Amino acid sequence: MIDYWIAGIYPRNETLIESTRLYDKTLRKQFNKEKSRLLKIQSKNKFNYITDPLIDWDDNIRPFTDNLKGIEKGPLTRYYENNTFYRQPIITNKITTSGKILKNSICFDLFSNKSKSKVDILDPFTFYDLSANEFYKSEEEAINAFADIIKKELNSIKKDIELIQFNAPSLARVKEKEQLDIIRKAMVKIVKGLDVTTCLNLWGSDVSDTLDAFQDFPVDVIGIDFTTSKIDRFDQTDINKGLACGLIDAKNTKMEKTSEIIIELKNIKELFKPTSLAVIPSWDFEFIPETFACKKLDIMKQIKEKTRVMKL
Amino acid sequence: MKKFPIATQEIGSIRKPRWLVKLLQDRNVSDEIKESARSDVALMNLKLFEDIGLDVVYDGEARRVEMYEYSIRRIEGLKLAGKIRSWDNKYYNKGRCTKKVNYKGPYHIDEFLFVKENAKKMIKLPITGAYTLADWSYNEAYKSKEDFTIDLARKVIRPLIRDLVKTGADFIQIDEPAATTHPEEMKLVVDSFNESIKGINAKFGIHICYSEDYSNMYPEVLEMKNHQYELEFANRDSWNKGTKHSNRNGYESFLKTFRDYNEKKEIGLGVLDVHVDKIEPPELVRDRILYAVKMTDNPNLIHVNPDCGLRTRTRETSFSKLKNMVIGAEMAKKKLEL
Numbered sequence: 001m002i003d004y005w006i007a008g009i010y011p012r013n014e015t016l017i018e019s020t021r022l023y024d025k026t027l028r029k030q031f032n033k034e035k036s037r038l039l040k041i042q043s044k045n046k047f048n049y050i051t052d053p054l055i056d057w058d059d060n061i062r063p064f065t066d067n068l069k070g071i072e073k074g075p076l077t078r079y080y081e082n083n084t085f086y087r088q089p090i091i092t093n094k095i096t097t098s099g100k101i102l103k104n105s106i107c108f109d110l111f112s113n114k115s116k117s118k119v120d121i122l123d124p125f126t127f128y129d130l131s132a133n134e135f136y137k138s139e140e141e142a143i144n145a146f147a148d149i150i151k152k153e154l155n156s157i158k159k160d161i162e163l164i165q166f167n168a169p170s171l172a173r174v175k176e177k178e179q180l181d182i183i184r185k186a187m188v189k190i191v192k193g194l195d196v197t198t199c200l201n202l203w204g205s206d207v208s209d210t211l212d213a214f215q216d217f218p219v220d221v222i223g224i225d226f227t228t229s230k231i232d233r234f235d236q237t238d239i240n241k242g243l244a245c246g247l248i249d250a251k252n253t254k255m256e257k258t259s260e261i262i263i264e265l266k267n268i269k270e271l272f273k274p275t276s277l278a279v280i281p282s283w284d285f286e287f288i289p290e291t292f293a294c295k296k297l298d299i300m301k302q303i304k305e306k307t308r309v310m311k312l
Numbered sequence: 313m314k315k316f317p318i319a320t321q322e323i324g325s326i327r328k329p330r331w332l333v334k335l336l337q338d339r340n341v342s343d344e345i346k347e348s349a350r351s352d353v354a355l356m357n358l359k360l361f362e363d364i365g366l367d368v369v370y371d372g373e374a375r376r377v378e379m380y381e382y383s384i385r386r387i388e389g390l391k392l393a394g395k396i397r398s399w400d401n402k403y404y405n406k407g408r409c410t411k412k413v414n415y416k417g418p419y420h421i422d423e424f425l426f427v428k429e430n431a432k433k434m435i436k437l438p439i440t441g442a443y444t445l446a447d448w449s450y451n452e453a454y455k456s457k458e459d460f461t462i463d464l465a466r467k468v469i470r471p472l473i474r475d476l477v478k479t480g481a482d483f484i485q486i487d488e489p490a491a492t493t494h495p496e497e498m499k500l501v502v503d504s505f506n507e508s509i510k511g512i513n514a515k516f517g518i519h520i521c522y523s524e525d526y527s528n529m530y531p532e533v534l535e536m537k538n539h540q541y542e543l544e545f546a547n548r549d550s551w552n553k554g555t556k557h558s559n560r561n562g563y564e565s566f567l568k569t570f571r572d573y574n575e576k577k578e579i580g581l582g583v584l585d586v587h588v589d590k591i592e593p594p595e596l597v598r599d600r601i602l603y604a605v606k607m608t609d610n611p612n613l614i615h616v617n618p619d620c621g622l623r624t625r626t627r628e629t630s631f632s633k634l635k636n637m638v639i640g641a642e643m644a645k646k647k648l649e650l
Contacts, residue, residue, distance in 0.1 A: 011397075014394075017403050020401035081493045252451070253408045
């Protein structure tokens with residue numbers, strides 16, 4: 001059986017775009033209404049994990065930039081290779097958290113008890129990499145500081161969730177063994193005692209030559225962006241974990257053909273022999289307009305139905 | 313073309329007055345009236361720029377909805393897909409390429425002719441470059457981004473520039489804000505730029521902004537046939553006055569690289585942060601310029617502009633910033649005895 005879920009920030013619809021631009025007084029109400037609708041679509045599509053579409057987040061790190069102590073809001077900075085910008089967190093002092101940032105930024109009250117829920121958070125290296133460090137003496141010290149923050153945040157919500165997805169676009173670019181080892185140790189610290197299924201999502205980069213290094217990371221599932229990491233480039237394919245396949249291109253309006261995705265899934269299953277298989281978008285859907293994201297959700301639904309019938 | 317050191321210039325867009333936006337949105341107003349209103353604002357911008365004392369001017373892109381969307385709407389093979397976040401609650405309309413691109417005819421001629429007729433200062437005409445058009449659009453029609461970009465350069469941007477130059481444009485700024493987004497694609501940026509201007513005689517600038525590190529453009533950018541770089545720096549610089557490296561951390565890396573490669577092209581030095589309302593004091597502008605002159609050892613290479621178009625700021629803030637930029641440039645020239 002193949003699992004299905006979405007990740008990251010979902011695009012705002014045209015009405016919300018206009019309302020946020022005008023700082024509409026009913027914005028919170030509108031956000032909640034749209035979140036409820038999107039949660040229902042995920043349930044209706046029978047996605048295995050339901051996730052907050054985060055349409056009220058201004059960027060993937062903003063609730064932390066706004067609420068962590070020891071951080072100041074820095075300049076607008078390009079978000080990887082996208083024509084999208086985020087406010088860079090500047091670390092000016094020891095970072096601390098109340099542990100309730102994530103709890104207060106996710107719509108747990110709108111989740112249905114019938115569905116398994118999932119939460120997205122950045123991995124500690126991506127947190128570090130997206131920030132400007134003016135306080136910690138070393139990269140390792142800063143990564144560990146973020147690991148402490150993440151652990152405290154996850155501890156306060158772990159009873160409400162079944163899957164934690166660590167989105168790791170910066171980590172996906174790391175090639176050096178020593179650096180990977182530092183990050184792996186920080187991840188060990190985070191997941192210890194969590195007792196929730198975890199996924200490390202290496203989106204946005206070709207990891208065909210580094211996948212082996214991630215096998216030792218303390219997570220249950222590895223996410224690979226297969227729009228960037230082409231299957232035929234992998235040196236090592238056997239994987240001792242579950243595999244979340246970023247096969248739905250979240251950065252192009254071109255619609256996937258379900259038949260082609262199913263062939264790719266079969267190839268991936270045969271080559272990697274993962275302990276479990278999932279289909280996910282290659283990145284946040286917020287890089288395509290809402291109308292196209294909506295069509296892609298429908299394509300995921302069709303693939304789910306076909307693979308179920310095929311018993312893939 | 314006349315050369316002068318530390319010339320002040322705008323980069324492109326300035327916010328449209330509220331009354332114009334309202335009028336343009338009003339379905340009961342005729343196209344003729346709307347066009348006439350756009351002309352009024354274009355003229356007003358032009359005169360304000362000249363009155364402030366800018367040396368190189370345009371119309372604040374008064375007739376364009378936005379630098380990217382305006383072009384997408386006028387190129388065969390491209391159409392709009394919908395809105396995508398630029399940052400926070402700011403969005404832009406993103407295009408998709410659904411078939412091979414082609415030139416449908418010139419799209420900046422009328423606005424250029426209007427500026428030419430009314431401007432007393434030197435004119436710099438901004439247009440959106442092939443690489444950015446390709447990078448910001450969804451590619452559903454070409455096998456590769458390279459094919460898409462080069463086709464845009466050859467079949468759309470080059471004929472457009474040729475038509476603009478025929479009409480009298482002699483200084484064209486090719487806007488490529490996406491140029492450094494993928495450092496590994498710098499050769500494609502250079503190739504598409506050179507293809508765009510191939511066989512055309514004019515002065516060409518390239519505007520790039522919000523790069524992680526402009527030094528990544530080297531050495532490939534040495535092959536680019538541009539005469540000027542218009543770059544954003546102030547966004548990443550400190551607000552401390554002074555010309556020491558420690559005060560000018562936003563400029564240091566690129567200017568060192570520029571010097572190391574013995575570059576002789578002009579730099580349009582971004583001295584105004586377009587993302588904050590705080591107005592740069594003239595002394596800060598002066599010191600940013602003096603630092604650049606110190607690093608390049610040639611004031612003739614340094615021109616001065618905001619980091620990017622000022623459309624995200626109010627008109628009042630924009631003009632206050634530009635005014636201080638002109639005063640700061642004058643102070644720098646005085647200090648350098650130019």
